[in-house]
Amino acid sequence: GDSVTQMEGPVTLSEEAFLTINCTYTATGYPSLFWYVQYPGEGLQLLLKATKADDKGSNKGFEATYRKETTSFHLEKGSVQVSDSAVYFCALTSTNTGKLIFGQGTTLQVKP
Amino acid sequence: KAGVTQTPRYLIKTRGQQVTLSCSPISGHRSVSWYQQTPGQGLQFLFEYFSETQRNKGNFPGRFSGRQFSNSRSEMNVSTLELGDSALYLCASSNDPGVGTDTQYFGPGTRLTVL
Numbered sequence: 001g002d003s004v005t006q007m008e009g010p011v012t013l014s015e016e017a018f019l020t021i022n023c024t025y026t027a028t029g030y031p032s033l034f035w036y037v038q039y040p041g042e043g044l045q046l047l048l049k050a051t052k053a054d055d056k057g058s059n060k061g062f063e064a065t066y067r068k069e070t071t072s073f074h075l076e077k078g079s080v081q082v083s084d085s086a087v088y089f090c091a092l093t094s095t096n097t098g099k100l101i102f103g104q105g106t107t108l109q110v111k112p
Numbered sequence: 113k114a115g116v117t118q119t120p121r122y123l124i125k126t127r128g129q130q131v132t133l134s135c136s137p138i139s140g141h142r143s144v145s146w147y148q149q150t151p152g153q154g155l156q157f158l159f160e161y162f163s164e165t166q167r168n169k170g171n172f173p174g175r176f177s178g179r180q181f182s183n184s185r186s187e188m189n190v191s192t193l194e195l196g197d198s199a200l201y202l203c204a205s206s207n208d209p210g211v212g213t214d215t216q217y218f219g220p221g222t223r224l225t226v227l
């Protein structure tokens with residue numbers, strides 16, 4: 001079945017460092033890919049999405065490119081801030097059902 | 113537009129009881145999906161309702177059920193609560209996730225604790 005694998009955390013960075021969180025997927029068909037972020041005590045917020053191969057999603061300085069040849073959707077940010085500390089989830093929508101399938105989440109901690 | 117709202121935000125129940133959680137989707141959205149989040153299992157899909165019909169269901173026991181009303185509001189019910197049902201229950205709404213490219217928007221969740 002469809003699945004998403006994320007790099008394990010926690011990831012600890014200093015402010016202004018470069019961020020990469022790896023995400024790979026297995027899916028039939030052509031799923032849409034998403035990054036969601038969860039701040040402590042809150043629900044999930046959509047960070048960015050891409051719906052077809054080579055699409056680049058971007059928002060708030062974060063970017064991710066839909067790479068079909070490597071089945072990847074890695075999240076990057078050039079300069080992280082303390083306020084970016086959160087849990088990041090990579091997800092895809094199953095083309096059969098439309099349900100979201102999530103990776104296990106990666107905790108990011110940014111230190112001043 | 114107002115976002116997805118969920119009530120209550122926190123619940124404490126004891127084993128064997130039942131509980132009902134409520135979700136109001138974004139105005140105009142016809143689909144509501146429910147997810148369970150636990151530290152051990154992560155985020156897991158429970159079910160999806162579209163136009164008052166359950167369209168998809170995850171791999172959960174029959175104690176978990178739901179419904180959707182004509183105004184798209186949805187409720188989720190868990191009967192005969194078990195300790196393992198303690199989790200954050202998230203509701204998400206969209207126009208139609210069956211379209212694949214559609215985006216699901218999440219509410220803040222209901223934190224259920226079973227004692």
